[in-house]
Amino acid sequence: xxxxxxxxxxxxxxxxxxxxxxxxxxxxxxxxxxxxxxxxxxxxxxxxxxxxxxxxxxxxxxxxxxxxxxxxxxxxxxxxxxxxxxxxxxxxxxxxxxxxxxxxxxxxxxxxxxxxxxxxxxxxxxxxxxxxxxxxxxxxxxxxxxxxxxxxxxxxxxxxxxxxxxxxxxxxxxxxxxxxxxxxxxxxxxxxxxxxxxxxxxxxxxxxxxxxxxxxxxxxxxxxxxxxxxxxxxxxxxxxxxxxxxxxxxxxxxxxxxxxxxxxxxxxxxxxxxxxxxxxxxxxxxxxxxxxxxxxxxxxxxxxxxxxxxxxxxxxxxxxxxxxxxxxxxxxxxxxxxxxxxxxxxxxxxxxxxxxxxxxxxxxxxxxxxxxxxxxxxxxxxxxxxxxxxxxxxxxxxxxxxxxxxxxxxxxxxxxxxxxxxxxxxxxxxxxxxxxxxxxxxxxxxxxxxxxxxxxx
Ligand code: C2O
Ligand code: CU
Ligand code: CU
Numbered sequence: 409x410x411x412x413x414x415x416x417x418x419x420x421x422x423x424x425x426x427x428x429x430x431x432x433x434x435x436x437x438x439x440x441x442x443x444x445x446x447x448x449x450x451x452x453x454x455x456x457x458x459x460x461x462x463x464x465x466x467x468x469x470x471x472x473x474x475x476x477x478x479x480x481x482x483x484x485x486x487x488x489x490x491x492x493x494x495x496x497x498x499x500x501x502x503x504x505x506x507x508x509x510x511x512x513x514x515x516x517x518x519x520x521x522x523x524x525x526x527x528x529x530x531x532x533x534x535x536x537x538x539x540x541x542x543x544x545x546x547x548x549x550x551x552x553x554x555x556x557x558x559x560x561x562x563x564x565x566x567x568x569x570x571x572x573x574x575x576x577x578x579x580x581x582x583x584x585x586x587x588x589x590x591x592x593x594x595x596x597x598x599x600x601x602x603x604x605x606x607x608x609x610x611x612x613x614x615x616x617x618x619x620x621x622x623x624x625x626x627x628x629x630x631x632x633x634x635x636x637x638x639x640x641x642x643x644x645x646x647x648x649x650x651x652x653x654x655x656x657x658x659x660x661x662x663x664x665x666x667x668x669x670x671x672x673x674x675x676x677x678x679x680x681x682x683x684x685x686x687x688x689x690x691x692x693x694x695x696x697x698x699x700x701x702x703x704x705x706x707x708x709x710x711x712x713x714x715x716x717x718x719x720x721x722x723x724x725x726x727x728x729x730x731x732x733x734x735x736x737x738x739x740x741x742x743x744x745x746x747x748x749x750x751x752x753x754x755x756x757x758x759x760x761x762x763x764x765x766x767x768x769x770x771x772x773x774x775x776x777x778x779x780x781x782x783x784x785x786x787x788x789x790x791x792x793x794x795x796x797x798x799x800x801x802x803x804x805x806x807x808x809x810x811x812x813x814x815x816x817x818x819x820x821x822x823x824x825x826x827x828x829x830x831x832x833x834x835x836x837x838x839x840x841x842x843x844x845x846x847x848x849x850x851x852x853x854x855x856x857x858x859x860x861x862x863x864x865x
Contacts, residue, residue: 410425411495413532414698420474420772426618427716428758429732430581433661434712440706448489448490448618449472449478449480449488449489449490449491449492450490450491450493451471451472451477451478451480451491451492451493451502452471452473452492452493452495453469453492453493453494453495453496453500453535453546453558454468454469454470454471454473454495454496454674455467455468455469455470455473455495455496455497456468456470456473456474456475457555457791458470458475458557458611458614460583460585460589460611460614460616461534461585461587461588461589461609461616464588464589464590465589466583466585466589466590466591466621467555467556467591468556469496469553469556469557469641470556470557470558471544471558471560471563472560473486473558474560474614475557475558475559475614475861476557476559476561476579476581476613476614476635477542477544477557477558477559477560477561478560479560479561479562479563479577480544480560480561480562480563480680481562481563481564481565481705482536482562482563482564482565482631482728482752483536483564483566483567483655484536484537484538484539484564484565484566484567485535485536485537485567486530486535486536486668487533487534487536488532488533488534488535488536489531489532489533490502490531490532490533490560491529491530491531492530492531492532493528493529493857494525494526494527494529495526495527495531496526496582497526498526498548498553499517499523499525499526499548500522500524500546500548500549500553500558501515501516501517501522501523501524501530501546501547501548502515502520502530502544502545502546502852503516503545503546503547503788503802504534504542504544504562505516505542505543505544505545505562505675505800505811505822505824506538506540506542506543506565506657506805506823507534507536507538507542508537508538508724508803508804508805508840509535509536510534510840510842511594511803511841511842511843511844513533513534514802514803514842514844514845515532515546515547516547516772516802516826516845517547517548517769518769518770518772519720519772519843519845519861520843521844523548530693532618533706536564536704537722538564538658538659538722538724539564539565539566539567539719539720539722540561540562540564540655540657540658540659540660540677540722540804541562541564541577541631541633541655541657541658541677541679542561542562542563542658542677543559543560543561543562543633543635543675543677544559544560544561544562545558545559545560546558547604547845549635550851550854550855551594551595551637551851551852551855552577552594554637554737554851555583555584555591555594555607555637555740555851556591556594557581557614559579559581559635560579560635561577561579561631561633561635563577563631564658564802566719566720567720568720569776570629570716570719571713571714571716571717572627572628572629572716572831573626573627573710573713574622574623574627574629574680575626575627575628575629575630575631576622576628576629576630576631576703577613577631577756577815578613578620578630578631578632578633578693578701579612579613579614579633579635580610580611580612580632580633580634580635580636580639580641580672580700581611581614581635581636581637582606582607582608582609582610582611582636582637582639583605583607583608583609583611584605584607585607585608585609585610586608587671592608593605594637594754594851594852595851595852595855597753597754597856599755599852600756600852600853600855600856601754601756601856602739602795603638603640603795603796603850604637604638604639604674604850604851604852604853605637605638605852606638606639607636607637607638607639610695610698610700612700612701613692615701617699617700617701618701618702619701619702619703619704620701620702620703620704621704621705621706622684622703622704622705622706623684623705623706623707623710624684624685624686624687624688624689624706624707624708625683625684625686625705625708625712626683626684626707626708626710626712626713627681627682627683627684627713627714627715627716628681628682629679629680629681630679630680630681630682630683630703631655631677631678631679631680632672632677632678632679632693632816633677634672634673634674634675634677635674635675635677636674637674637850637852638673638775638850638851639674639695640671640673640674640796640798640825641671641695641700642669642670642671642672642695642696643669643670643671643672643678643693643694643695644668644669644670644694645648645666645692645693645694646691646692646694646699646731647685647689647690647691647692647703648685648689648691649682649683649684649689649691649703650665650682650683650737651665651666651680651681651682651683651686652664652665652666652680652681652715653662653665653666653667653670653678653679653680653717654679654681654716654718654719655677655678655679656676656677656678656679656819656821657676657677657678657822657823658677658722658805658820658821659721659722659724659819659820659821660679660718660719660720660721660722661662661718661817661819662718662817663681663715663718663747664666667860669696671796671825672825673796673797673798673823673825673849673850674798674848674849674850674851675798675823675849676798676825676849677801678825679719681715681716681838682703683715684703684705685705685707686705687705687707687708687839689704689705690702690703690704690705691703691704696709716851722805722820724805724807724820725837725839726807726837727784727785727786727807727836727837728784728837729784729786729835731784732783732784732785732786732835733783733784733785733786734785734786734788735777735785735786735787735788736758736787736788736790737759737760737777737787737788737789737790737809737846737860738760738761738790738792739757739758739790739791739792739793739797739799739826739858740757740758740759740761740792740793740794741756741757741793741794741795742756742758742763742857743755743757747762752767753766753767753852753855753856755856755857756853756856756857757793757848757853757856757857757858758857758858759846759857759858759859759860760776760860762776762860763781763856763858764847764854764857764859764860765857766854766855766859771859771861772843772845772861774799774861775843775860775861775862775863776846776860776861776862777860777862778862778863778864778865779838779862779863779864779865780838780864780865781838781839781841781864781865782838782839783835783837783838784835784836784837784838785835785836785837785838786809786833786834786835787806787833787834787835787836788831788832788833789824789830789831789832789833789834790831791826791827791828791829791831792829793828793829794828794829795828795850795853796825796826796827796828797824797826797848797849797850797858798823798824798825798849798850799823799824799825799826799847799848800822800823800845800846800847800848800849801822801836801844801845801846801847801862802844802845803840803842803844803864804836804837804838804840804844805820805821805822805836806820806821806822806824806834806835806836807820807821807831807834807835807836808820808821808832808833808834809822809834809835810832810833811830811831811832811833812830812831812832812845813827813829813830813831813832814827816832819825823849839864840864841864841865842863842864843861843862843863844858844861844862844864845859845860845861845862846857846860846861846862846864847860856863
């Protein structure tokens with residue numbers, strides 16, 4: 409396999425990451441501009457000290473001078489062109505979580521590209537087919553790189569106005585830091601063998617117990633993104649406000665009441681509409697009984713608006729269930745915590761009897777399944793463990809159609825939280841050729857075996 413567009417970058421130290429609007433696009437694009445109406449970003453990953461714990465510095469790693477990373481925005485159907493510059497002391501990549509894109513833009517080391525070394529840059533460019541809330545993160549040394557803050561939101565706006573006049577993006581992340589802001593281990597085998605190694609300090613947009621001011625009386629689109637390594641949030645709210653769910657992960661649903669709580673695994677997103685209460689009132693954003701932050705109503709001038717209609721569906725091919733081939737995927741625990749070799753993560757989990765080895769660059773040469781381009785498949789996902797696993801597929805979205813544990817209103821997604829001992833069916837049209845990673849998004853599950861490659865050809 410040959411890899412392209414990785415270049416050495418000289419003399420750019422100190423360059424500040426800038427988001428460039430449509431007008432300035434060509435200035436930063438050294439290749440042939442594909443579409444002048446696109447949005448360009450020059451995105452730098454670099455160390456950045458952040459104050460997560462008051463009075464203390466945490467040596468984070470940041471995209472575009474912030475951790476979580478700079479918000480990227482692009483309109484559906486347009487090109488996203490990012491010149492990614494690595495000023496970290498380690499090699500890395502960017503993976504665009506949930507975006508259906510060509511394999512060479514997928515950011516998986518040794519599968520879609522070579523890692524970007526310190527001092528190098530890589531041009532990512534692809535068209536975004538679907539509107540919704542997505543995110544980006546490295547796919548190299550993920551426990552540490554994501555753990556140190558290399559996670560950022562990627563918002564794809566609908567082609568036409570949606571009827572929402574206000575919007576807020578809430579990035580959830582728990583940091584692995586102690587009381588003085590020093591990093592704790594990102595992955596401990598004993599924890600990786602269970603729920604994953606949890607961070608201790610919860611944040612919204614990098615702030616512990618953040619308060620987000622929103623206009624009173626208005627209906628606000630609130631996007632909540634779980635950018636955490638391991639935490640599954642039991643998202644719920646306390647306060648006097650009507651809320652409706654408009655999208656799960658990247659895809660719209662028929663709007664419905666938010667309900668009691670929503671289990672949001674790592675990598676998952678929700679899009680809510682919140683009718684903000686009168687000025688001065690607050691809504692607590694909670695994980696189970698724990699307050700993560702607050703939405704506060706502040707006086708607003710604008711007249712109250714009505715609930716927007718459902719968001720337009722994304723152009724995802726409908727699987728042909730009558731003619732779909734069925735494939736089984738069993739997720740198992742095989743923990744041998746004591747059996748660890750120096751410098752190599754233990755092998756704790758497997759899919760269909762095979763544990764992915766993140767230190768072996770050839771794993772993707774042995775895909776766990778080969779799908780025929782254009783054909784429909786039903787993937788039967790069977791969780792044989794006592795832990796939840798947010799199962800994620802690169803390159804294609806899938807439709808969740810059934811579960812033995814709960815009632816499913818079918819919807820398209822890229823990440824499905826497979827509950828303890830749950831058996832679920834998801835369906836897709838194998839319409840994107842490539843080698844696509846299929847893994848649990850609890851990062852230390854992924855790094856200790858719970859990953860595989862699926863080939864579409
Ligand atoms: Cu967020 Cu391999 O993915
Ligand atoms: Cu992904
Ligand atoms: Cu898992």
